[in-house]
Amino acid sequence: MPTSNVDECFAPLRLAKERTCTTDRSRHKAVKRLPLHGCRSASGEEWRSSVLYASVSLSSEAYSTDEETPTPSPEHAATDCVHSLSTKGAVAESMYHLVSGTVSVETLEFFLAKAEAEGWDRQFIDVATLQWEVGHNVLIQPNVVALALGMIVDGLRAPCLNGLNRFMYRLKEEYCMKELLMLRIQGYDSAQWRLLRVHGGVHCFNECKNKLYHKGWVPNLSLRGRPKYRVEVIREPVKGFCVLFVEPMLLAAEEFVMEYVGVVSLYPAISSSYVAKVEQGLYIDSSDLGNMARFMNTANSPDEANCAYYTKVVGPVRLVYIYTTKAIDARDGPVELLTYYGENNVVEAEDLGLV
């Protein structure tokens, strides 16, 4: 099966949708599909972000209504396609198999077709592109299959995914998504992974089997078990959510803070304050899927900011990161991490000598 032809790759799934669209699955959201190799911005640059997500929710009344789905612009209509995927929480064994190697589209196809054929319980499929070196990695967790495909789903508000991703943040490129996923499968091993409680509400529905993670427990991304830094999300009356740097007491300038995680999109979401504009026609929308970076507020001027956004190319993937622009002193208490939103406030990290 040619991996370059999206239609061929997904034909069985589309047929499955057509067969079942009058059932309770008819609430499916439209899946905006993009070529598997990623999406191309107006300037022609190909994006295969680590944060290109797609999720497919199935049958839960908790999911959002169609009115919230942004309408793709006509030029993107050609890549639009409605899908439905159905899966169940796969058994750990299967997940292990998938997670232990780079998964081809063929494998993915097989897996999804199997899920459909065997009528696995409907949860959702979370699709994430986490392309580090080659191919597509696969993100797996109990009852959630997250697959790297290069797809975008518009307008989904899967509570489970929201909870999952809101607190997911990564540490540079050393971050090993596979390990995290293994961790989820095997349970939390406190000897190897320290868990960090973060603030925030998570609204999982009852069937969710992954509640611990969704409730905000995330691995503290430390080096050899030692926390590198700790941030907290608080809520205050004027600005709403804020990200505070807590420890260590001093954070140097030009330190990586976190990646800006969200859905890579070719058009801006309607009425969301969680959209980072990378350039005209290229956005990272963390309204539904994202991490703490979305809670960073703006400083009144660039000089007041202590962090900034940068982009960096890692292999074929261009990512958006937040780095400190000045040293941060938290000896007298937590310090709010502030970027300066500005217009298109992203510069190449290479230009700054950060990479």
Ligand SMILES: C[S@@+](CC[C@H](N)C(=O)[O-])C[C@H]1O[C@@H](n2cnc3c(N)ncnc32)[C@H](O)[C@@H]1O
């Ligand atoms: C990306 S969100 C930041 C997180 C936000 N505070 C929240 O509660 O979700 C951007 C929104 O935060 C608010 N915000 C950001 N910086 C602010 C500031 N310096 N003063 C007041 N509100 C701010 C604005 O409402 C803005 O639309």
